[in-house]
Amino acid sequence: DTEVTQTPKHLVMGMTNKKSLKCEQHMGHRAMYWYKQKAKKPPELMFVYSYEKLSINESVPSRFSPECPNSSLLNLHLHALQPEDSALYLCASSQDTLRNYGYTFGSGTRLTVV
């Protein structure tokens, strides 16, 4: 299995809703990432988990809450989002945070906040 699987593929949520994005990989990768990509912009790093511990938080607002329950799974919990948070949310994994192997990206969750 050489994939990163993200669910759901599309999500529409209201500003008062609570929802979660899920990311899963079974490649034995020990680093997992969340990126946010606005339309016609490059991906921007949000969070890095290394060996199931949060190692980088790029000053992301607290309405985004990451969770790494185990080495294969990464969640992003969403609460009280704003319309400007609408974007493509990409999950990625890599073998090891210190060796800069290429990331493997999932196909993303396209989020719309209404």
Place this chain on the structure above:
Amino acid sequence: AQKVTQAQTEISVVEKEDVTLDCVYETRDTTYYLFWYKQPPSGELVFLIRRNSFDEQNEISGRYSWNFQKSTSSFNFTITASQVVDSAVYFCALSENRDDKIIFGKGTRLHILP
């Protein structure tokens, strides 16, 4: 500070033409890694190549080739005999050895016209 510049915002070529996508980077580190990713309309980021700063050998993979020149801080990507399926956004990216961030350029949108 690390930075990646892709000066070409959008390129259109006719099928079977060769096309080169430019990438210029800035970093203070002596050890760093360069990447190219392809993002088709489906949204998934597809890893194409990783190159470390100590390996200046050019690489060819089928119709794709990469020219890494440290003297000019460039890592250009050439597609030979382009095909419609090559139409996508292409991102050049840089990662320094000190951390696990990958910084993306703004991307080049490539249109291959039939």
